Amino acid sequence: xxxxxxxxxxxxxxxxxxxxxxxxxxxxxxxxxxxxxxxxxxxxxxxxxxxxxxxxxxxxxxxxxxxxxxxxxxxxxxxxxxxxxxxxxxxxxxxxxxxxxxxxxxxxxxxxxxxxxxxxxxxxxxxxxxxxxxxxxxxxxxxxxxxxxxxxxxxxxxxxxxxxxxxxxxxxxxxxxxxxxxxxxxxxxxxxxxxxxxxxxxxxxxxxxxxxxxxxxxxxxxxxxxxxxxxxx
Amino acid sequence: xxxxxxxxxxxxxxxxxxxxxxxxxxxxxxxxxxxxxxxxxxxxxxxxxxxxxxxxxxxxxxxxxxxxxxxxxxxxxxxxxxxxxxxxxxxxxxxxxxxxxxxxxxxxxxxxxxxxxxxxxxxxxxxxxxxxxxxxxxxxxxxxxxxxxxxxxxxxxxxxxxxxxxxxxxxxxxxxxxxxxxxxxxxxxxxxxxxxxxxxxxxxxxxxxxxxxxxxxxxxxxxxxxxxxxxxxxxxx
Numbered sequence: 001x002x003x004x005x006x007x008x009x010x011x012x013x014x015x016x017x018x019x020x021x022x023x024x025x026x027x028x029x030x031x032x033x034x035x036x037x038x039x040x041x042x043x044x045x046x047x048x049x050x051x052x053x054x055x056x057x058x059x060x061x062x063x064x065x066x067x068x069x070x071x072x073x074x075x076x077x078x079x080x081x082x083x084x085x086x087x088x089x090x091x092x093x094x095x096x097x098x099x100x101x102x103x104x105x106x107x108x109x110x111x112x113x114x115x116x117x118x119x120x121x122x123x124x125x126x127x128x129x130x131x132x133x134x135x136x137x138x139x140x141x142x143x144x145x146x147x148x149x150x151x152x153x154x155x156x157x158x159x160x161x162x163x164x165x166x167x168x169x170x171x172x173x174x175x176x177x178x179x180x181x182x183x184x185x186x187x188x189x190x191x192x193x194x195x196x197x198x199x200x201x202x203x204x205x206x207x208x209x210x211x212x213x214x215x216x217x218x219x220x221x222x223x224x225x226x227x228x229x230x231x232x233x
Numbered sequence: 234x235x236x237x238x239x240x241x242x243x244x245x246x247x248x249x250x251x252x253x254x255x256x257x258x259x260x261x262x263x264x265x266x267x268x269x270x271x272x273x274x275x276x277x278x279x280x281x282x283x284x285x286x287x288x289x290x291x292x293x294x295x296x297x298x299x300x301x302x303x304x305x306x307x308x309x310x311x312x313x314x315x316x317x318x319x320x321x322x323x324x325x326x327x328x329x330x331x332x333x334x335x336x337x338x339x340x341x342x343x344x345x346x347x348x349x350x351x352x353x354x355x356x357x358x359x360x361x362x363x364x365x366x367x368x369x370x371x372x373x374x375x376x377x378x379x380x381x382x383x384x385x386x387x388x389x390x391x392x393x394x395x396x397x398x399x400x401x402x403x404x405x406x407x408x409x410x411x412x413x414x415x416x417x418x419x420x421x422x423x424x425x426x427x428x429x430x431x432x433x434x435x436x437x438x439x440x441x442x443x444x445x446x447x448x449x450x451x452x453x454x455x456x457x458x459x460x461x462x463x464x465x466x467x468x469x470x
Binding site for chain 2: 020166175213
């Protein structure tokens, strides 16, 4: 994309004017900004959901089998060490230049955060509670679903919030394989030195991160009313 | 594609020269280490003192939450297109100043949070006992709190080191220095073997740095050294 040549009166972006704050840019490029934000949110949410779906069973399994725990934590450290700009290209031979590449990479990153937190959450359930549930005749599966996971939710949700916020930031790097949501606008903006676009995309990124964080905070309050009603009452 | 990458890695000419991978690797290491040293000089004294005094906890804890939400990619771009852009900074290369500032900012949260939390988590009974023995604030800081907080402080430094290395790769996206150039050049010009080769080198160095830092952490931790010595003495006895 190139800057429009016509220097319309009062415009704050053109071949000759290049302002950081530019309401007319926001107006003219509204569709592009909305589409990029939607793609960004979609990539983030799908990645974190996949991460969560894999992390919970892994954490449960790791709790049962100590040797599995060591290897899971070891592998997750290694994955987290690999820079995102390197991870996406490393996945390309398997998944091609596609949205899937970005989603798998981001799911891997969020998985490493989520496994640790889910494990910590399950460990935070008091032994007495587990004993009582067992005494009341709860089997392992019923205990996990109706006792342990609900009690572990505050810690799991804390991990989910960290994972979501970091994933929003990391999604921008997806622009290396052309699927980075707002990151694409950032990369384009730096090539054209288009200040209004750079600032708008950066601000939208931060807003998206905080927005998703607030949604998760509200979900957590609805799911675990006991953690905050007690403080109010 | 993997074959192309291996062929690229095995060709010596790709490693040599100022634009070669060795040069880029050196430049990225220089950036990483400088940024880390700058951050340590800026953040450690303040965070440790605040931890010692027990003040400013809210700031120390929340700085990492805010830091996570701000994409480093965006910060780098804002700085390089903004006031710190384009200039060449000695051995740090093009956009060197913008990259250095972005990386320094980026390393602040883990170092501040871990140093502060490390100081605060020192067992209060131990601190009381040290005070009861007549230690003043200075002695308490240097001979009780700092050694006991060392494991967490070092973990923060290790996290920062690896994260800064990883982020320094992104500098290539704003025409900055480092191995990221190999990756972006490969991908933008559809030379996927080259891009993949760059990614392999970056990931490998990240793993080496992580391992080296973990090793250094073990040897720099005064408590672990004491424990090793005790174990050795028991073994001798």
